[in-house]
Amino acid sequence: MYLCEYLPRLGQVTIYIHTTDAVNKITGLRFENNTLYLQNSRTHALVFPPSAVLPEDVEIRSIIHDGLQLVVRVSVPAPAPHPDTSAFMTLASHTQRWSVRDLLAKTPALETHVNDFRFVCASCDAPVLSSADYKFGDMPLEFWHELMEFWHCHKPHQPHPEKAGRTYDGTLLPRAGFVYIGASYLLLAAAPTHCPACAAPLGEPDPNSGATKLRKWNLALAYADRRETYAPHLFVYHAVLDKINSAGLRKFAVAPQGSADGLCVWISAVGLSVCLDGARHADALKALYRPGAVAAEDDVLEVPLEVWDSFQQHLAETNARLPEASRQVEMAEGGKKATFRVAYLFSQ
Numbered sequence: 001m002y003l004c005e006y007l008p009r010l011g012q013v014t015i016y017i018h019t020t021d022a023v024n025k026i027t028g029l030r031f032e033n034n035t036l037y038l039q040n041s042r043t044h045a046l047v048f049p050p051s052a053v054l055p056e057d058v059e060i061r062s063i064i065h066d067g068l069q070l071v072v073r074v075s076v077p078a079p080a081p082h083p084d085t086s087a088f089m090t091l092a093s094h095t096q097r098w099s100v101r102d103l104l105a106k107t108p109a110l111e112t113h114v115n116d117f118r119f120v121c122a123s124c125d126a127p128v129l130s131s132a133d134y135k136f137g138d139m140p141l142e143f144w145h146e147l148m149e150f151w152h153c154h155k156p157h158q159p160h161p162e163k164a165g166r167t168y169d170g171t172l173l174p175r176a177g178f179v180y181i182g183a184s185y186l187l188l189a190a191a192p193t194h195c196p197a198c199a200a201p202l203g204e205p206d207p208n209s210g211a212t213k214l215r216k217w218n219l220a221l222a223y224a225d226r227r228e229t230y231a232p233h234l235f236v237y238h239a240v241l242d243k244i245n246s247a248g249l250r251k252f253a254v255a256p257q258g259s260a261d262g263l264c265v266w267i268s269a270v271g272l273s274v275c276l277d278g279a280r281h282a283d284a285l286k287a288l289y290r291p292g293a294v295a296a297e298d299d300v301l302e303v304p305l306e307v308w309d310s311f312q313q314h315l316a317e318t319n320a321r322l323p324e325a326s327r328q329v330e331m332a333e334g335g336k337k338a339t340f341r342v343a344y345l346f347s348q
Contacts, residue, residue, distance in 0.1 A: 001323050002044075004036075005286075006052040006273040011078035012061065013052050017044075017070040018323035026070065031058045036072070049273035050282045052076050069325040096183045096238050097230055097348055098221055100138050107131075107223040117223035119186070119214075125227075126197035128219060129179065129186070139182040173209045183238030184230075186214040217306065232310035237285065237345040239301055240267060253298035256308040262300075263312075265289045266331075266340065274344055276321050281346045288329060288340035289315060318343040 001018040015036060019026070028039035034054050036046040048054065059075040096102070107117040119129040173189060174180050180187040185203065191212040193203050203214035216230035236254060243249045244267065255262025269286040294300055303311065319327050319341050330337050 001277060001321070002046050002275075003277075003322055003326055004046060004049050004052075004275040006049040006076070007269075008051065008078055008271070008273070011076055013048060013074050013076050015046060015070075015072045015074075016323045016326045017046065017072070018325065019068050019070065029072070031074070038070075047275050047278055047280065049275045050280050051273045066325070069323060097228075097234060098216060099181055100136055103131075103136065103221075115223075117221060119219045120222050121195040121198060121200055121202065122218055122220045122229055123200035124195060124198040125220065125222070126195055128191070128195070128202065128214070129188075134177055134179045134188070136179045136181055139180045139187070173211050182213075183242070184216050184235040186216070186219070187211055188214070215304075217310075231314070232304075232307040233314040233345075234347070235303060235307045236301070236311050237347055239303075240265075240285065240345070241270075243299070243301070244270065249299055251299070253292075253294045253300045254308075254311065255294050255300060255302055256305050257302045260294055261291070262294050263289045263315075264292045264298075264340075272344070276318070276344075281344065281348075283347045285345040287315070287343050287345055288331065289343065290338060290340050314345075315341070315343040 003016040005014045005016075006012075007014070017038065019038075019040065026038060026040045028037075030037045030039075031054055034048040034052070036048070038044040038046060054074070054076060061073040061075055062071075063073075064071040103117060104115060107115040109115050115131055117131050118127055120127055172180070172187070174187055176189055178188070187206075189211055191203070191214060193205060193212060194201055200218065201215075202218045203212055205212055217232040217235070219230065221228040221230075240252060243252070250267045252265045252267075253262050254265050266288040267285050268288055272284040272286055273280075273282050274284050275281070322342060326342060328339055328341050330339055332338075
């Protein structure tokens, strides 16, 4: 069991290794082709995260061992800094599953230069939307509506308000034949909120504009001979990322809608590349979490029940895959120590 974590701003990869033998029984370490080979009673291949490229001459910064855990830190070349934004700002919403960029990259293009794909009911595969009938565009942020409403309520003073027309009325209604793609929904002018074939829920109407939001976790993407689904917990990843990008927030209370109890979540690192026992993930968020009541001062992310259940399951499963010594940390909170579990949120 191992965890590799690439910290690009530090130019460092940290490898946490849990072994079944005592660390002093390890007889060798070697690096080759972005892989660390550990030798004890047998050879273990520990694959490095994506984006982390080992140089020919590997510099080991430190080796720390304690009981059954070995921690190895090595230097890797840091990527060139982005000229305009912080690293986490480059993780825009258009990188999520089923964005326009994602759809163009994976679905087949017809001779008419239209990509061929369909959104179907996740429960029964009945057709819901077809690329032959709609044009698709990305929403800039998951909470675009809220940001626009805040701007128009609190925008700077205009010297001639009698001449300044307000062009945004707090609603967004896509024109007929057009679909806006958010991180967790598809927004279109009108569509059934339940599957006509099996009556499974697909989404809900927007009470202000009358547009329909189809939730991605109620749909499946069908193209060529493939079928993809959307895990509900991905909603939390993109909602948290948008809050970080728009307001700089790192601490949240995540709770099911209408509940006073939830999880206190700290995002301790963004834009990470990690490898968990051979499974490689880019653009990960490192989350520290603990259960607790939602406080009045908390920034609360309320989520539907199916998202809440999926999110809790994802945290528990990811935490269980970490080396035992890396599964929790102690942090000062409110003048006393609190124990937080560790997990990672992934974009796919």
